[in-house]
Amino acid sequence: MLSEIFGNGLYDPQVKWYVVLIMLLAWCAIKLLFDKIMFHTDKVEIFISGKEVLIIRDGELDHKMLEKNCLDLRDLKEALRKQSIFSINEVEHAYLEKDGSITVKKKAAFEPVTKGDLNIKVK
Incomplete structure:
Protein backbone atom coordinates (compact mmCIF):
# COMPACT_ATOMS: atom_id res chain seq x y z
CA MET A 1 0.00 0.00 0.00
CA PHE A 47 -12.81 -11.09 11.98
CA ILE A 48 -9.90 -9.23 10.36
CA SER A 49 -6.95 -11.54 11.12
CA GLY A 50 -8.64 -14.87 11.68
CA LYS A 51 -7.70 -17.37 14.37
CA GLU A 52 -5.90 -20.65 14.65
CA VAL A 53 -7.75 -23.83 13.67
CA LEU A 54 -7.29 -27.27 15.22
CA ILE A 55 -6.76 -29.66 12.30
CA ILE A 56 -5.54 -32.73 14.22
CA ARG A 57 -7.25 -33.43 17.54
CA ASP A 58 -6.05 -36.30 19.74
CA GLY A 59 -4.30 -37.88 16.78
CA GLU A 60 -7.40 -37.77 14.54
CA LEU A 61 -7.34 -35.72 11.35
CA ASP A 62 -10.25 -33.28 10.99
CA HIS A 63 -11.05 -33.51 7.27
CA LYS A 64 -13.83 -30.94 7.60
CA MET A 65 -11.41 -28.28 8.90
CA LEU A 66 -8.85 -29.14 6.22
CA GLU A 67 -11.48 -28.69 3.52
CA LYS A 68 -12.84 -25.51 5.09
CA ASN A 69 -9.33 -23.98 5.08
CA CYS A 70 -8.47 -25.22 1.56
CA LEU A 71 -5.65 -27.43 2.83
CA ASP A 72 -5.18 -30.84 1.29
CA LEU A 73 -3.47 -33.85 2.82
CA ARG A 74 -0.34 -33.43 0.67
CA ASP A 75 0.17 -29.86 1.94
CA LEU A 76 -0.32 -30.98 5.53
CA LYS A 77 2.16 -33.84 5.16
CA GLU A 78 4.69 -31.48 3.59
CA ALA A 79 4.33 -29.02 6.49
CA LEU A 80 4.76 -31.88 8.97
CA ARG A 81 7.88 -33.16 7.18
CA LYS A 82 9.41 -29.69 7.49
CA GLN A 83 9.12 -30.21 11.24
CA SER A 84 10.72 -33.69 11.05
CA ILE A 85 7.39 -35.48 11.45
CA PHE A 86 6.94 -38.20 8.87
CA SER A 87 3.68 -39.75 10.04
CA ILE A 88 0.41 -38.22 11.15
CA ASN A 89 0.34 -40.96 13.80
CA GLU A 90 3.10 -39.05 15.67
CA VAL A 91 0.87 -35.98 16.14
CA GLU A 92 -1.39 -35.41 19.13
CA HIS A 93 -2.57 -31.91 18.17
CA ALA A 94 -1.86 -29.70 15.15
CA TYR A 95 -3.01 -26.15 14.56
CA LEU A 96 -3.21 -24.20 11.34
CA GLU A 97 -2.05 -20.76 12.49
CA LYS A 98 -3.29 -17.40 11.21
CA ASP A 99 -0.15 -16.96 9.12
CA GLY A 100 -0.59 -20.34 7.40
CA SER A 101 2.06 -22.23 9.35
CA ILE A 102 1.39 -25.49 11.18
CA THR A 103 2.12 -25.83 14.92
CA VAL A 104 2.40 -29.38 16.21
CA LYS A 105 2.36 -31.11 19.59
CA LYS A 106 3.69 -34.64 19.26
CA LYS A 107 2.34 -37.60 21.17
CA ALA A 108 4.35 -38.33 24.31
CA ALA A 109 5.84 -41.50 22.81
CA PHE A 110 7.39 -39.49 19.97
CA GLU A 111 8.73 -36.56 22.01
CA PRO A 112 12.51 -36.38 22.40
CA VAL A 113 13.92 -37.55 25.72
CA THR A 114 14.94 -34.76 28.09
CA LYS A 115 17.28 -34.71 31.08
CA GLY A 116 14.20 -34.48 33.30
CA ASP A 117 12.88 -37.73 31.83
CA LEU A 118 16.16 -39.43 32.75
CA ASN A 119 16.25 -37.83 36.23
CA ILE A 120 19.51 -36.06 35.47
CA LYS A 121 19.97 -33.05 37.71
CA VAL A 122 20.96 -29.82 36.02
CA LYS A 123 23.18 -27.41 37.94
Whole structure:
Protein backbone atom coordinates (compact mmCIF):
# COMPACT_ATOMS: atom_id res chain seq x y z
CA MET A 1 0.00 0.00 0.00
CA LEU A 2 2.77 2.40 0.93
CA SER A 3 4.67 1.61 -2.25
CA GLU A 4 1.60 2.50 -4.30
CA ILE A 5 1.17 5.81 -2.50
CA PHE A 6 4.85 6.70 -2.87
CA GLY A 7 5.28 5.24 -6.34
CA ASN A 8 2.29 6.97 -7.87
CA GLY A 9 3.18 10.23 -6.17
CA LEU A 10 6.84 10.24 -7.13
CA TYR A 11 6.59 9.10 -10.73
CA ASP A 12 3.37 10.74 -11.83
CA PRO A 13 4.02 14.41 -12.63
CA GLN A 14 0.31 15.27 -12.28
CA VAL A 15 0.24 14.27 -8.61
CA LYS A 16 1.28 17.08 -6.30
CA TRP A 17 3.55 16.48 -3.27
CA TYR A 18 0.88 17.60 -0.82
CA VAL A 19 -1.56 15.00 -2.16
CA VAL A 20 1.03 12.29 -1.44
CA LEU A 21 1.52 13.72 2.05
CA ILE A 22 -2.24 13.76 2.72
CA MET A 23 -2.57 10.17 1.50
CA LEU A 24 0.30 9.05 3.74
CA LEU A 25 -1.26 10.75 6.74
CA ALA A 26 -4.64 9.20 5.95
CA TRP A 27 -3.06 5.75 5.60
CA CYS A 28 -1.24 6.15 8.93
CA ALA A 29 -4.43 7.29 10.66
CA ILE A 30 -6.42 4.34 9.30
CA LYS A 31 -3.63 1.92 10.27
CA LEU A 32 -3.44 3.30 13.82
CA LEU A 33 -7.23 3.22 14.16
CA PHE A 34 -7.45 -0.43 13.08
CA ASP A 35 -4.53 -1.39 15.34
CA LYS A 36 -6.23 0.29 18.29
CA ILE A 37 -9.57 -1.38 17.55
CA MET A 38 -7.95 -4.80 17.10
CA PHE A 39 -6.00 -4.40 20.35
CA HIS A 40 -9.12 -3.64 22.37
CA THR A 41 -11.69 -5.88 20.67
CA ASP A 42 -11.06 -9.60 20.21
CA LYS A 43 -14.05 -10.13 17.91
CA VAL A 44 -12.80 -7.52 15.44
CA GLU A 45 -9.29 -8.98 15.53
CA ILE A 46 -10.64 -12.47 14.79
CA PHE A 47 -12.81 -11.09 11.98
CA ILE A 48 -9.90 -9.23 10.36
CA SER A 49 -6.95 -11.54 11.12
CA GLY A 50 -8.64 -14.87 11.68
CA LYS A 51 -7.70 -17.37 14.37
CA GLU A 52 -5.90 -20.65 14.65
CA VAL A 53 -7.75 -23.83 13.67
CA LEU A 54 -7.29 -27.27 15.22
CA ILE A 55 -6.76 -29.66 12.30
CA ILE A 56 -5.54 -32.73 14.22
CA ARG A 57 -7.25 -33.43 17.54
CA ASP A 58 -6.05 -36.30 19.74
CA GLY A 59 -4.30 -37.88 16.78
CA GLU A 60 -7.40 -37.77 14.54
CA LEU A 61 -7.34 -35.72 11.35
CA ASP A 62 -10.25 -33.28 10.99
CA HIS A 63 -11.05 -33.51 7.27
CA LYS A 64 -13.83 -30.94 7.60
CA MET A 65 -11.41 -28.28 8.90
CA LEU A 66 -8.85 -29.14 6.22
CA GLU A 67 -11.48 -28.69 3.52
CA LYS A 68 -12.84 -25.51 5.09
CA ASN A 69 -9.33 -23.98 5.08
CA CYS A 70 -8.47 -25.22 1.56
CA LEU A 71 -5.65 -27.43 2.83
CA ASP A 72 -5.18 -30.84 1.29
CA LEU A 73 -3.47 -33.85 2.82
CA ARG A 74 -0.34 -33.43 0.67
CA ASP A 75 0.17 -29.86 1.94
CA LEU A 76 -0.32 -30.98 5.53
CA LYS A 77 2.16 -33.84 5.16
CA GLU A 78 4.69 -31.48 3.59
CA ALA A 79 4.33 -29.02 6.49
CA LEU A 80 4.76 -31.88 8.97
CA ARG A 81 7.88 -33.16 7.18
CA LYS A 82 9.41 -29.69 7.49
CA GLN A 83 9.12 -30.21 11.24
CA SER A 84 10.72 -33.69 11.05
CA ILE A 85 7.39 -35.48 11.45
CA PHE A 86 6.94 -38.20 8.87
CA SER A 87 3.68 -39.75 10.04
CA ILE A 88 0.41 -38.22 11.15
CA ASN A 89 0.34 -40.96 13.80
CA GLU A 90 3.10 -39.05 15.67
CA VAL A 91 0.87 -35.98 16.14
CA GLU A 92 -1.39 -35.41 19.13
CA HIS A 93 -2.57 -31.91 18.17
CA ALA A 94 -1.86 -29.70 15.15
CA TYR A 95 -3.01 -26.15 14.56
CA LEU A 96 -3.21 -24.20 11.34
CA GLU A 97 -2.05 -20.76 12.49
CA LYS A 98 -3.29 -17.40 11.21
CA ASP A 99 -0.15 -16.96 9.12
CA GLY A 100 -0.59 -20.34 7.40
CA SER A 101 2.06 -22.23 9.35
CA ILE A 102 1.39 -25.49 11.18
CA THR A 103 2.12 -25.83 14.92
CA VAL A 104 2.40 -29.38 16.21
CA LYS A 105 2.36 -31.11 19.59
CA LYS A 106 3.69 -34.64 19.26
CA LYS A 107 2.34 -37.60 21.17
CA ALA A 108 4.35 -38.33 24.31
CA ALA A 109 5.84 -41.50 22.81
CA PHE A 110 7.39 -39.49 19.97
CA GLU A 111 8.73 -36.56 22.01
CA PRO A 112 12.51 -36.38 22.40
CA VAL A 113 13.92 -37.55 25.72
CA THR A 114 14.94 -34.76 28.09
CA LYS A 115 17.28 -34.71 31.08
CA GLY A 116 14.20 -34.48 33.30
CA ASP A 117 12.88 -37.73 31.83
CA LEU A 118 16.16 -39.43 32.75
CA ASN A 119 16.25 -37.83 36.23
CA ILE A 120 19.51 -36.06 35.47
CA LYS A 121 19.97 -33.05 37.71
CA VAL A 122 20.96 -29.82 36.02
CA LYS A 123 23.18 -27.41 37.94
